[in-house]
Amino acid sequence: MELNEFITKFADQFEDTDPADITASTTYKDLDEWSSLIAFSVIAMVKVEYGKTLTGAEIRHCSTVEDLFNTIAAK
Amino acid sequence: MKAFIKGISYYLPEKVVTNEELVKEFPEWDVDKVYAKVGVKERHIAAENETAGDLAEKAAKKLFEEYNIDPSSIDFLILCTQSADYLLPSTSCILQHRLGIPTSSGALDIDLGCSGCIYGMALAKGLISAGIAGNILLLTAETYTKYLHPDDKSNRTIFGDGAAACLIGKEQGIAEIGEFVLGTDGSGAENLIIKSYGARQRSASGVETTDDDGHTNREDYLYMNGSAIFNFTLEKVPPMMKELLAKSGTQDVDYYVFHQANKFMLSTLRKVCGIPKDKFYIDLEHTGNTVSSTILIGLKDCLEAGTISSGMKVMTCGFGVGLSYGATILLF
Numbered sequence: 001m002e003l004n005e006f007i008t009k010f011a012d013q014f015e016d017t018d019p020a021d022i023t024a025s026t027t028y029k030d031l032d033e034w035s036s037l038i039a040f041s042v043i044a045m046v047k048v049e050y051g052k053t054l055t056g057a058e059i060r061h062c063s064t065v066e067d068l069f070n071t072i073a074a075k
Numbered sequence: 076m077k078a079f080i081k082g083i084s085y086y087l088p089e090k091v092v093t094n095e096e097l098v099k100e101f102p103e104w105d106v107d108k109v110y111a112k113v114g115v116k117e118r119h120i121a122a123e124n125e126t127a128g129d130l131a132e133k134a135a136k137k138l139f140e141e142y143n144i145d146p147s148s149i150d151f152l153i154l155c156t157q158s159a160d161y162l163l164p165s166t167s168c169i170l171q172h173r174l175g176i177p178t179s180s181g182a183l184d185i186d187l188g189c190s191g192c193i194y195g196m197a198l199a200k201g202l203i204s205a206g207i208a209g210n211i212l213l214l215t216a217e218t219y220t221k222y223l224h225p226d227d228k229s230n231r232t233i234f235g236d237g238a239a240a241c242l243i244g245k246e247q248g249i250a251e252i253g254e255f256v257l258g259t260d261g262s263g264a265e266n267l268i269i270k271s272y273g274a275r276q277r278s279a280s281g282v283e284t285t286d287d288d289g290h291t292n293r294e295d296y297l298y299m300n301g302s303a304i305f306n307f308t309l310e311k312v313p314p315m316m317k318e319l320l321a322k323s324g325t326q327d328v329d330y331y332v333f334h335q336a337n338k339f340m341l342s343t344l345r346k347v348c349g350i351p352k353d354k355f356y357i358d359l360e361h362t363g364n365t366v367s368s369t370i371l372i373g374l375k376d377c378l379e380a381g382t383i384s385s386g387m388k389v390m391t392c393g394f395g396v397g398l399s400y401g402a403t404i405l406l407f
Contacts, residue, residue: 036229036288036289036290036301037112037339039288039302040301040302040305040339040340041343043302043306043309044305044309044343044347047306047309047310047347048309048346053306053310054306055302055303055306056286056288056301056302056303057287059288059302060288060289
């Protein structure tokens, strides 16, 4: 699992947000477009792309995109 | 002995609540965006004094009328509901009388939600195969909207009330019921639950907590942990499909009618399972998620629209509260 690839896939879940605005240090919950449905898209992406289960609690407790990446990578 | 579906009908309560009406209560809500994601424009809501038993009765009477079925020909009644009219007796017993089904018939309720239609078909096939019954009325009826807290925007958006009726018999019909794969994971029971009003907690507790997704979990109302249910579905459904294909000795399915949970979940599931868009049914625009009735409603609409026709193999699959899941292939 590679960080930059994850960031691209994470950014793909957004429709209106410029991918350039999403970096490793982005606090994703601060993004205007962030919503529970985007969170579901991220859960599905993690399941499909990495075969891992990301929970709602983990999304809630992580802060940056890199935090999330580390949480998933550790599974 | 083979089991066949002989007819399908459904009934939706008269009252309709549109997204425009809902948005008046939730001004922060974006009608178009939510419609795009969950796929619901309007949902039918049972009247204050209208129960799942009442809806089931109307669906059954519609079936009798539409297919010219004499209730006296029925020898077993299965009702799938989690909104029984009374704690006891079974609503199916009340419906036997109200529908004029012979007293020599068996009748029972099955307490399942979104997987219930599949389990109902499995039971019916079993009863027929064993020679216990020959003409079975399967009813699915739900009034989940009565369990929703007025502030529960997510679930009020998704769920609608409704009932469906299906006659399953041993002679020829419109579709042969094929093999089944069923599954249960009770470890996830608390992810979709109403804690109060059962034997363990007989009255309202007033307890409210915040869940992992930041949503309010109210013990006295229906609670759904969305992300947990989503993960459960993505984990269980794709292998269940593979198992069913292997068990059925086929790889070619012409069409897929899954439980209509919400558009977003179905689209994700479709992609994960690698099913082409044109073979995968998604339509809950005018009904919302009617729980155990979505599959029968979908099959009926597809038959009427000509999407499903004679000679087609259709995979149906239900998943949800329990947590419970099941799938079967219907040969039209």
